[in-house]
Amino acid sequence: MGQITLEKVTKSFGDVEVIPPLDLTIEDGEFCVFVGPSGCGKSTLLRLIAGLEDISSGAIKIDGSDASDVPPAKRGLAMVFQSYALYPHMSVRKNIAFPMKMAGVSQDEQNRRIESAAKALNLTDYLERRPGQLSGGQRQRVAIGRAIVREPAAFLFDEPLSNLDAALRVGMRLEISELHERLKTTMIYVTHDQVEAMTMADKIVVLRAGNIEQVGSPLDLYKHPRNLFVAGFIGSPKMNLIEGEAAARHDAKTIGIRPEHIEVTEAGEWQGRVGVAEHLGSDTFLHVHDTGLTDILTVRSTGEMGLRHGDCVSLSPRHDQIHRFDASGLRMA
Amino acid sequence: MTDPGRNPGADLGGDMATQHSRSAARVMIAPSVILLLLWMLVPLGMTIYFSLLRYNLLMPGANPFIGFENYAYFLTDPAFQAAIWNTLILVAGVLFITVVGGILIALLLDQPMWGQGLVRILVISPFFVMPTVSALVWKNMFMNPVNGLFAHLFEFIGLQPFDFLSQAPLASIIGIVSWQWLPFATLILLTAMQSLDSEQIEAAEMDGASPFSRFWYIVLPHLSRAITVVILIQTIFLLSIFAEIFVTTAGGPGTASTNLTFLIYLESLQRFDVGTASAGGVVAIILANIVAIFLMRMIGKNLDA
Amino acid sequence: MARAVSNQRKAINTAVAWIIALLIFFPILWTILTSFKTEAEAIADPPSFLFFNWTLDNYTTVQARSDYFGHFWNSVVISVGSTILGLIIAIPSAWAMAFVPGKQTKNVLMWMLSTKMLPPVGVLVPIYLIFRDVGLLDTRFGLVIVLMLINLPIIIWMLYSYFREIPGEILEAARMDGAGLRSEILYVLTPMAVPGIASTLLLNIILAWNEAFWTLTLTAANSAPLTAFIASYSSPEGLFYAKLSAASTMAIAPILIMGWFSQKQLVRGLTFGAVK
Missing domain, CATH: 2.40.50.140 (Nucleic acid-binding proteins)
Structure with a gap:
């Protein structure tokens, strides 16, 4: 299960309010994309959901129960970072095993999940390598593998494709969509690229300056932009x-x-x-x-x-x- | 929440760190700050205090307060002026030789060649030689007017042997110290040079820049940060050159190779005149601070990136 | 892309570079060679380069006459001791400044570096007198303290520059993965910090080993490390080149070899990451 609800969530850094009161519900199994120009608060919003930053007021509920004060590891969410944030001193296998080791999963179960994730992500041949020896796309897959094995309630992606070249980006986009179809787990995906948003999302949340400009399905936003900002942002050309x-x-x-x-x-x-x-x-x-x-x-x-x-x-x-x-x-x- | 690594968002200033982790951080920083503060203030205070006394370890008894007499004595001592000049010439001379030489050698080592790794190791080696060893080796085995290699070499080409350390003491010391620091400058400049994007050079080549203009307009500006670092670090060490003078010329002949550090050493641990040596110490600190202000500005600007 | 260079050009580069490198290295090479000569051969005119009677006598004489190993041990204790003590104090400090930076962090760091600008001779008299009065003069412990203090700013700067390169996202990832403070330090931070700590250790041992102001002014027979031991060869004039060379070779060999191994970290470490 992975329904995530934000109720009147705000975030301020000092005197600067980066997220004014905001309400949003992400349904279980939904692929939700936060999109907007850089500095619109989409990454901050994701980090609030992850628990990497504390909300200033309001509440974050996961499957109906208040998770606002739950530490990140206990929220049952997995995150894929923009820089992948792989542990450079661990092999691919150890990287993927790390969250399970922290959670005290049995060795057999760890191996089973690693093998199946590696197979799904085409990493079987690379399990003993260090992240430094992998290409950008492979590192990305390791980061996803590390997220999958936790069997989280929801995946959080923070601009995961922005460090890849254009061809690889299209490929990984398909792989992530494929993964969503297979796992049917809630995914929240942050990007500034409206093409990624249009092609992957069940639901797009367009953000500007911490405000939600419009929420809806890709075609809904395309056909009925609620204001000039969304009209100009969605669609290419x-x-x-x-x-x-x-x-x-x-x-x-x-x-x-x-x-x-x-x-x-x-x-x-x-x-x-x-x-x-x-x-x-x-x-x-x-x-x-x-x-x-x-x-x-x-x-x-x-x-x-x-x-x-x-x-x-x-x-x-x-x-x-x-x-x-x-x-x-x-x-x- | 006592986790010290809790604030990775360093660019957001301290906003994300909790009060708790902040005080934990203070506790962790405190020992080093306190130690350095003591190391700075206690001896500094004592130096200033002693500098106002008539105080000689060879003349026990009362140490009367004499105001600025020691300063007057130290500053009017002809040896002081000589020491200031020698210090400046020593620092500037070594900086000039090592930076210019370092750039030239780095340019050479940056070319494709066989055995580059070994060449690097040979070139860097003098940096690891302790100052007393390099000074003694140069003094005896190279610069000695009778048995030194230079004497043999001069003889071989039909010249009179030259007594480096008595006829050109300061220049000889500059030579020795430059030999020690040239590797350091070379290695840093070479590393910086290798980080230059070769596409920049190729673009300049396409734009019709000659090798010299490519060096002057592309390579040299790229090196400016590394040169700053070389100057900063070397100056810190060169201002207090001591061992090389101690074992070669002992400051002489006369005061020809006495720098400020050595002069104050003579006052304190040879003549045991604590008062005068302390006055000299205060002067040295003031001069070093003037240099430091310039340097700190320079790195503050250049290292901010 | 590196361009193909003609072999002729490469050969010229190689020749010139090797000549310059050997010239720079020559004093060291000459010292090592001389250490294997007899005193007579050491000052022979013309000097013999390789064709002389190789002997190890100088090494045994140096040890027999002046207890080389005693001074060597002093150097080890002083350089390793001061560096490790410095690391113990510096690691928490650099750690906190790298990971919990406050508004004053930059100023504190700058101030620490500025204490390095304080000329040692400015505080020579008080330190000498304090050491004399508390009985630290000519003790290894006293030198460990002084060298620790003069190198502390450098150690902190080096560590800080290494720690700062540990990306924040890695720490966040560890937290998302369920690592508590203990496992975060044990499994993630320590392994990532170890290389930086190791090269800081290495570089500061080199600096302390070669320090030649305090080791010359604060020691006499008992605690003299190799720097001061070698300096004692400067006093009597005479024919002692071979023994001087043997003593010198033994004094620089350990650190020279260490330096060769650490030359990759040298630039990065000594420039605090400003040049890589």
Whole structure:
């Protein structure tokens, strides 16, 4: 079981309140991602749940019972750190065994769990090596192995992929998702990368300056961003945000439209000149200048689009896909 | 919660450490602070006190208070001026030779070659030789005007033997001390040089920088931190050079190779004039502090990273 | 990426580097060679480099005439004793400053280093008089105390720089893994701190072994370590090069060998981690 509830949790460092009162429930078995720009408090929030830092007020409940004053080791949570935090003087086997040794698990049981974790994580051949002799991806797997063998109520991941190169990152992303499918254990995952959030999460929590901006499923956030911040943060390439006359025509301060909801047509509503055209094969991203709407309008088009730098284009937005925001940045119905 | 390792988030200042671990930390730091404080204040206080007395161990009896007479005596002693100059020349000379020589040798050792490990070991060796040994070996086996190797060498090429320690005593001592410290400077500068990203050098090469400009604009700035460290650590030790003078020239001839440390040693443990030696000690401390202020600023700036 | 260098260029580098290295090493080499000569051969003109009658007489004479091993033992006791005593006092202190840093930590560290700037000669007179009055003059214990005090700031700085490199996340991971204070120190921190403590130990033994101000001024016959023992060879003029060389070789050999083994840690340790 691993339902985690935060009730009016706050955290201050001295006079600085980094987490204003915050409520959140993470259901058992859920893959929950905390996402936001650096300094938004997402890591602090994770460390509060882990017990590595004390909450200033409020309560953290794990499966309904108050864990606010329970020391980290007793909360039944396992954490994978950004730097992996492997013990450099221990072999991979000893690293993975360490939490079990601390918990007094029998030697046989330790070996059994180590073997099965090593097999699942492709580490069997490396068990006798030191962390220093492993690649980044392998170290990451050892850190995960060390977490798995504890059979925790929930896994906490603190930007675990940020030290890996791009190709490895995609691979590990899949492995962690796979692991979640298999274990069905609650996972809380912190990242600043909205692609990781979109691809892995059951539930995304978007944070800014310690405040929750929106909570929801990836598609929910994508389709119905609650405010301008979420609209701009979720989605790649970013949503086009347009102010001024074009927005006023929709009775809004700002309107937003995603690149895939603008079509290149014969006689469209908007005109512009193509700047850079990025041909990805499957798609083409056009960066259109001189539309009179915003500096650069991003348009997603088909892979066969033959437009080049300097060509003039005519564009039609899909009116049913326009997001409207009021003066305070909130979504309008 | 008495765990001293409880505060890994050092960058957050002390906010996360509990009151308890904080006081535990104080208890752990206390012994060394108290010892160093005693080590500094007690003898310092006594030195200042003695410096105001007429106090000679060879003349037992009352030690009357005489104000600043010892200072006047010490500071007007021609030997004092000579000692100040000799100290400065010694420190500056050795620093110059070891830093410049160290950079050149480090540049050489940084090149690809065979047997680099062995070369390193040979070059670093003089650093581990105790000062009395190196001074005596140089004095007798190299600089001796009759039997020294240099004498033989001069003879061989048809020159008059040169009595290094009586004709150029300070320069000879600078040579000996430089030999001891050159390895230290070389090793540190070499290590720093090896940490230079080779892509930076390649980028400069692509930008058309000549080997000399690559050294001047890329390598040398990269070494600035290491050079600072070399200067700091060497200065601490060079200001108190003693053994090398003690066993080679005993400060002479005259005061030609007497530095401040040796002069005060002479006053105290040769002439047993505690008063004058203490006044000299206070002067040495003041001078060292002036140097220290400069150095601390320099490292404070350079080591902050 | 290291670029391929022509073998010719590499050969030139090698030759020049070896010549310079051998020149720098030559005084030591010459001392070792001379220690195996007779006194007559030691001052022969022209000097013989390798082709002389090798003898061990000088070593036995040095020991027989002046109790080399007594002084050697003094050096061992003083350098190892002062270093270990220093470590016992410094480890908790450096530990606390590295892991529970407060607002004053940096200033305390700087102040400690600044005590190193206090010229020893400035406090020579009082220390000499105190030692004379309490009977510590010419005792090994007295020197252990003094050398411990003068090296304490360096020991603390070295340890501090090593301890600070133990990443905080490791400690957090240990806590998440259920390690209490005892197991955290036993299984995680101590093994990680041992290499730093070991190289601090090694480097400070070297520094203490070669210390030649206090060992010369505060000792006489009884407690003189090798530095002072060797200095006694400076007084009588005469033909004693071979014996001087034998004594010198014995005085520097242990520390030279130790130094060769510790040269990897030397830079990192002596620069307090500022140069790696």
